[in-house]
Amino acid sequence: MAWNRVAVVGGGLIHFGELFSSSYEQMARGALDAAMGSVDSGFEPHQIEAIVVATQRGSLWGQEGIGGNTIPSALGISGVPCTRVENACPSGADAFRIAAMIVASGVHDLVLVIGVEKMRDKSTEEGLLSRAAAGHPVYTRGETAPVLFAPFATRHMHEFGTTAEMLAAVAVKNHHNGTLDPYAHFQSEITTEQVLASPTVCQPLRLLDCCPQTDGAAAIILASQDRARSLTKNPVWVAGFGMGTDHPYLHEKSNFTSLPATVSAAKRAYEMAGVRPNEIDVAEVHDCFTITEILDIEDLGFYEKGKGGPAALEGETAISGRIPINPSGGLLAKGHPIGATGVAQLVECWWQLRGEAGDRQVEINNGYALQHNVGGRGSGVSVVNILTSRNDN
Amino acid sequence: MKSTDAPIADLGVITATSTPSIKITSIGAALGSLRLDVSEIATSWGAQAARTSATVRVCAPDEDSLTLAWLAGSQALLAAGYDPSSCSSEGALGLWWGTSRPPFAEGPSHSYLAAALSLPADAPGMLLSGSPHSGMDAFLTALDSIAAGTVSRALVVASDAPLPGTGTACERFTGSGAAAFLLEPAGDDLMADRADSLGQRAQTKTPSMPLVRWRAGASAPVLDRYRPEGQMMIADLYDQRLFREEILLPAVAAVGKALDTARQASEAKAGIDSWILPDPDGRLGRSAAKRLGARRALAESLFSTAGDTGAAACLLGLALVLGGAGDDIGDAKHITSEEGRITPESSDVEAIGTIAYGGGRASGIVVERPAVNVEQEPHSIPGAIGVRAAITQARKASYSEVLRSRDQLVAMSEPIPMGLPPGSAGFVRGTNEVLRCQGGQCAACGWVSIPPTIHPTCVNCGGTDLDIIALDRSGVVHTFVVNQTMPAPFTAPLPLVVIDLDSGSRIMVQGTADSAADLGIGQRTQLVLRRYALERGAPVYGFKACPETPIRQHPADHASQIPAPQVTGDDALKHESADTISGIAIQAVSNSSNEEIT
Numbered sequence: 006m007a008w009n010r011v012a013v014v015g016g017g018l019i020h021f022g023e024l025f026s027s028s029y030e031q032m033a034r035g036a037l038d039a040a041m042g043s044v045d046s047g048f049e050p051h052q053i054e055a056i057v058v059a060t061q062r063g064s065l066w067g068q069e070g071i072g073g074n075t076i077p078s079a080l081g082i083s084g085v086p087c088t089r090v091e092n093a094c095p096s097g098a099d100a101f102r103i104a105a106m107i108v109a110s111g112v113h114d115l116v117l118v119i120g121v122e123k124m125r126d127k128s129t130e131e132g133l134l135s136r137a138a139a140g141h142p143v144y145t146r147g148e149t150a151p152v153l154f155a156p157f158a159t160r161h162m163h164e165f166g167t168t169a170e171m172l173a174a175v176a177v178k179n180h181h182n183g184t185l186d187p188y189a190h191f192q193s194e195i196t197t198e199q200v201l202a203s204p205t206v207c208q209p210l211r212l213l214d215c216c217p218q219t220d221g222a223a224a225i226i227l228a229s230q231d232r233a234r235s236l237t238k239n240p241v242w243v244a245g246f247g248m249g250t251d252h253p254y255l256h257e258k259s260n261f262t263s264l265p266a267t268v269s270a271a272k273r274a275y276e277m278a279g280v281r282p283n284e285i286d287v288a289e290v291h292d293c294f295t296i297t298e299i300l301d302i303e304d305l306g307f308y309e310k311g312k313g314g315p316a317a318l319e320g321e322t323a324i325s326g327r328i329p330i331n332p333s334g335g336l337l338a339k340g341h342p343i344g345a346t347g348v349a350q351l352v353e354c355w356w357q358l359r360g361e362a363g364d365r366q367v368e369i370n371n372g373y374a375l376q377h378n379v380g381g382r383g384s385g386v387s388v389v390n391i392l393t394s395r396n397d398n
Numbered sequence: 399m400k401s402t403d404a405p406i407a408d409l410g411v412i413t414a415t416s417t418p419s420i421k422i423t424s425i426g427a428a429l430g431s432l433r434l435d436v437s438e439i440a441t442s443w444g445a446q447a448a449r450t451s452a453t454v455r456v457c458a459p460d461e462d463s464l465t466l467a468w469l470a471g472s473q474a475l476l477a478a479g480y481d482p483s484s485c486s487s488e489g490a491l492g493l494w495w496g497t498s499r500p501p502f503a504e505g506p507s508h509s510y511l512a513a514a515l516s517l518p519a520d521a522p523g524m525l526l527s528g529s530p531h532s533g534m535d536a537f538l539t540a541l542d543s544i545a546a547g548t549v550s551r552a553l554v555v556a557s558d559a560p561l562p563g564t565g566t567a568c569e570r571f572t573g574s575g576a577a578a579f580l581l582e583p584a585g586d587d588l589m590a591d592r593a594d595s596l597g598q599r600a601q602t603k604t605p606s607m608p609l610v611r612w613r614a615g616a617s618a619p620v621l622d623r624y625r626p627e628g629q630m631m632i633a634d635l636y637d638q639r640l641f642r643e644e645i646l647l648p649a650v651a652a653v654g655k656a657l658d659t660a661r662q663a664s665e666a667k668a669g670i671d672s673w674i675l676p677d678p679d680g681r682l683g684r685s686a687a688k689r690l691g692a693r694r695a696l697a698e699s700l701f702s703t704a705g706d707t708g709a710a711a712c713l714l715g716l717a718l719v720l721g722g723a724g725d726d727i728g729d730a731k732h733i734t735s736e737e738g739r740i741t742p743e744s745s746d747v748e749a750i751g752t753i754a755y756g757g758g759r760a761s762g763i764v765v766e767r768p769a770v771n772v773e774q775e776p777h778s779i780p781g782a783i784g785v786r787a788a789i790t791q792a793r794k795a796s797y798s799e800v801l802r803s804r805d806q807l808v809a810m811s812e813p814i815p816m817g818l819p820p821g822s823a824g825f826v827r828g829t830n831e832v833l834r835c836q837g838g839q840c841a842a843c844g845w846v847s848i849p850p851t852i853h854p855t856c857v858n859c860g861g862t863d864l865d866i867i868a869l870d871r872s873g874v875v876h877t878f879v880v881n882q883t884m885p886a887p888f889t890a891p892l893p894l895v896v897i898d899l900d901s902g903s904r905i906m907v908q909g910t911a912d913s914a915a916d917l918g919i920g921q922r923t924q925l926v927l928r929r930y931a932l933e934r935g936a937p938v939y940g941f942k943a944c945p946e947t948p949i950r951q952h953p954a955d956h957a958s959q960i961p962a963p964q965v966t967g968d969d970a971l972k973h974e975s976a977d978t979i980s981g982i983a984i985q986a987v988s989n990s991s992n993e994e995i996t
């Protein structure tokens with residue numbers, strides 16, 4: 006493919022959580038500072054040639070809708086081109102994909118990808134959850150976020166014998182990983198018993214099957230190959246990316262055990278990167294709910310359909326397992342500030358490939374890390390990005 | 399000079415008139431799905447618990463006068479062989495709806511009901527409102543329209559869900575319900591029935607349907623129970639003794655005597671055999687019966703079970719009696735009046751009078767039907783099974799639950815606006831296709847994309863040639879959730895159900911709250927109209943899933959009694975599973991929502 010190589014030369018995030026004392030703008034600048042501080046040769050804001058900002062819509066009162074206007078000013082580099090990407094839960098991953106294409110095209114050599122989301126400026130009821138009706142005026146009523154995934158759990162359990170304990174194993178693992186991640190929203194262990202005893206949010210999903218509402222921001226600096234050489238001796242490369250879509254309403258699904266958007270996004274990313282699922286060393290996948298991670302690891306090709314639950318229960322997806330999934334704690338423990346989520350996952354992949362993930366460092370054998378988001382109504386949008394530490398890719 | 403014995407409102411001599419020969423082809427009935435013990439209301443207000451086993455039937459939060467009207471009307475249409483999933487024009491079928499509580503005080507109430515009943519856009523009819531007399535208004539107006547030749551068939555729906563004042567006496571007697579009748583010219587049936595009544599049984603047995611025979615009415619400018627402009631709740635604004643002695647009983651007696659006299663003067667040479675009478679306080683019905691020379695009225699148990707269902711009351715009683723669901727029918731068969739009237743046992747024809755009262759008006763009709771031995775052969779009329787099911791299926795509710803359901807107990811919190819404004823174009827597009835339960839069928843591959851307005855292309859193949867069709871109303875649960883955590887005004891438990899409809903389409907709708915506890919993959923389910931929300935003050939309707947409760951077709955329930963709807967091919971096949979409408983599920987659910995998180 007005739008495109009220029011693209012490198013990740015810096016990345017960072019702020020401590021995710023309920024950041025009542027921070028504004029949207031303050032969070033953004035915090036993420037930029039973290040990313041700039043990670044660049045081996047140092048970095049100044051004015052070096053940025055263009056910005057792609059990911060903000061879904063969180064709980065703000067309108068200013069998120071003009072992210073392209075707000076962010077350059079907040080970062081102290083007003084005047085720089087800036088485009089806002091809104092693409093449901095994969096907003097951050099898609100912003101990265103688009104920024105990579107900008108660098109690959111040769112139009113810009115240094116592009117900032119920044120994801121920023123304020124989820125807690127409104128009460129929980131008024132925030133994301135209040136959109137229990139969207140799109141069609143009648144057909145989507147009552148469809149809060151858990152409703153978009155819980156029917157898959159019901160059906161996955163019915164068809165494959167997936168159990169509540171298997172779902173709980175995902176939450177227990179990711180909360181454990183969260184204790185090893187200083188940026189995670191939740192930093193405490195939980196037990197299977199606690200998960201199973203937690204209140205039902207949306208049958209069959211319980212409270213601890215669900216990710217929290219989190220404020221956060223994350224940033225990544227992408228560079229062309231030449232610029233990357235001058236900024237770091239240890240670049241990580243964009244090996245491939247892919248995006249897929251599917252119908253937006255749940256009743257349009259042909260089945261409730263797989264997310265077709267993920268399958269097609271992964272296929273495109275694997276083909277572009279020239280890798281197979283078994284060559285991936287570590288994956289940061291979309292675990293907004295426990296069932297989602299089980300669907301993901303099947304749809305991404307790590308496990309056969311129906312085998313994701315037992316794999317989670319057997320510990321195969323732990324940091325030391327066969328395929329480590331969500332060493333950062335995932336959305337379940339690290340949090341899910343929507344626009345920032347995908348960018349933060351890519352920061353984790355970057356750290357893992359550079360061997361900088363500390364206590365949660367996984368073993369890197371092939372030099373590939375995969376990042377994945379899926380979301381939207383009916384999980385109809387998915388993005389997969391694959392990074393590599395291999396200079397021969 | 400007026401006698402001091404005469405009632406204040408002197409009604410003079412009321413004369414009944416014979417109606418054109420119109421038969422009742424099928425019936426339907428519905429009651430609010432919550433059952434409240436009347437004694438609980440009394441104790442809640444600090445009164446001594448009344449020694450009563452009476453109950454009232456109240457709407458669940460997603461039910462109202464419209465959804466009850468739809469349920470009863472659907473039953474009557476289905477029982478008569480009208481296929482709701484057929485978009486073919488029925489021609490001359492009209493809808494007459496009487497209720498004191500249309501969902502919009504001013505607004506598209508009638509057109510919503512007509513659309514939800516899948517009536518064609520040119521179906522005539524009207525909404526009658528203004529008092530609990532409205533149900534009878536609808537019935538009589540439909541008779542007139544058939545007589546005038548405006549329509550060849552009329553669906554009459556009387557429904558109501560009055561809102562009683564909290565703590566008032568009438569709160570203990572106020573229920574909610576609906577009755578529906580499909581009417582059409584009697585034609586040759588009349589001749590057969592009259593021959594029967596004269597002992598000259600016809601050679602060929604023609605289906606013998608109830609016939610409407612006489613009508614009478616009276617009005618007086620008396621102020622009784624009323625609701626001023628801008629008020630939601632009714633209250634007992636009259637003196638109960640005054641109402642009883644000077645208003646209700648004289649009016650009912652005058653109309654009843656007129657009807658009785660008319661029948662005496664006919665070839666039947668007999669009076670009315672039994673009565674269904676208004677009973678707004680649990681005692682007046684029996685008193686009115688005595689004035690008419692009967693020991694008691696039929697369908698008394700309706701009032702002690704459901705309460706006074708306002709505009710629906712007396713027609714609901716008639717539907718129950720015609721459907722064999724008045725549990726006191728057997729007793730009434732043996733009533734012999736003091737005046738030595740011909741009892742039903744001595745005649746082939748039974749005359750049933752029903753009188754509605756409301757707003758200073760009393761009107762009655764007489765229905766004749768073939769007398770049968772109820773022990774050997776229950777009264778059979780299409781829709782009878784659904785009518786009988788309506789009165790028995792309910793879920794016991796607490797007084798506080800009823801108050802919440804009636805919006806009389808409201809949490810002190812600011813509701814969060816959501817969705818589109820009901821006046822927006824998106825809402826208008828969405829409402830029509832939801833009420834009519836429409837999908838877009840691909841001409842190329844046959845796939846049905848639901849709903850049409852958001853699917854310019856086929857979900858399956860991308861084809862652009864889509865035909866609007868009406869969806870099946872029954873199917874099997876493919877997957878589901880029970881949402882326990884939502885912002886107000888949503889209330890838990892709220893099932894959301896993905897259904898594989900019998901025609902092969904897949905749809906996702908809310909489930910009724912009462913169905914939550916027993917939902918399961920593979921379960922047979924059906925779609926019923928419910929009120930999804932009050933959005934910025936306007937009701938939002940949609941279909942919900944509830945377990946299928948088959949209303950088995952009675953042997954007498956066959957579609958040949960009316961001209962078959964113009965259905966062809968697949969539509970005709972769909973009808974086989976169509977006779978299953980019932981909105982009532984009975985599972986109690988207790989579950990609390992919790993701190994939510996996503």
